[in-house]
Amino acid sequence: MIVSGSASQSFAAALATATGRELSAVAYDRFPDGELHAAVPEFDADHAVVVVSTVSSDAHVQLLQLQDAVREAGASEVTTVLPYMGYARQDRAFSAGEPVSARAMARAISTGTDRVLTVNPHEEAICDFFDVPAESVDAAGRLADPLPADLADPLFLAPDEGATDLADTVRSAYGSGATDHFVKERDHDTGEVVVEPSDAAVGDRDVVLVDDIVATGSTMSEAIDVLHGRGVDRVFVTCLHPLLVENARTKLARAGVAALYGTDTIERPESRVSAAPAVGRHL
Ligand code: R5P
Helix, strand or coil: CEEECHHHHHHHHHHHHHHCCCECCCEEEECCCCCEEEECCCCCCCEEEEECCCCCHHHHHHHHHHHHHHHHCCCCEEEEEECCCCCCCCCCCCCCCCCCHHHHHHHHHHCCCCEEEEECCCCHHHHHHCCCCEEEECCHHHHHCCCCCCCCCCEEEECCHHHHHHHHHHHHHHCCCEEEECEEEECCCCCCEEEECCCCCCECCCEEEEEEEECCCHHHHHHHHHHHHCCECCEEEEEEEECCCCCHHHHHHHHCCCEEEEECCCCCCCEEECCHHHHHCCC
8 A cells, every 4th residue: 555745646656556556545634733634544455655755844744644644544564665855965964963864864764664765865875874674766767768869979977976876877778978977066155066077078969967956956057057168069957856946947947958857756847757666666
């Protein structure tokens, strides 16, 4: 039985289709004081799969409630799927007194589940923060699907070294092209991003920028600016998790992006491919 958080309904439906499991009814309410209430009807299944992208504090609360609700409804085994795990980027404390928020969230989530699956977390190591078995699922290969078939001598470019493996996975799924990476520095006070270009020649080529997350769009728009300064032809942006907060779309449009794609780990108009079949193979 698959049970969905309110922000992951399409993903959960796709997971139900991919795995042939039933999709549970679920009701989301809010009390007058602002408190949330997420509930499921009783069901006839021992194993519940709770699917919630923790994109907000409300989504975190809803996840904890649904984990509890499915046990009340009769499930003896609970698997939690976090298509996108919020707070995963806060995976270390830079000074005494700072929280390791990813660990705090992982511990809380662990209390209501037997197992966790998450899609391409920012750092693989966050799986170790859970007190139950936790695995990451790699859905990056699907990011090649929406790309045009006629890319000119494509370069699959990571905006920082950490995303190089993702860029290589997308290149390999596309079937041709080269991989490279830029070097990124972010000012942690202002959020401003500076991208140091590699020496890869991009003149008259198409570039596909690949990252795990596009949040404010600062990283990608800065990278696109650099590429346009070097005579690139088209620049496509693709990512696993299209958070797209604040004015990200405007920044990318002003930078001249040819197209922007993501998966449905975060449900946005740009979520052109589904990571659900990849998750289904791990259930
Ligand atoms: C950070 O290292 C991540 O991989 C992404 O590069 C980052 O989250 C993108 O954030 P933004 O879109 O705000 O620049």
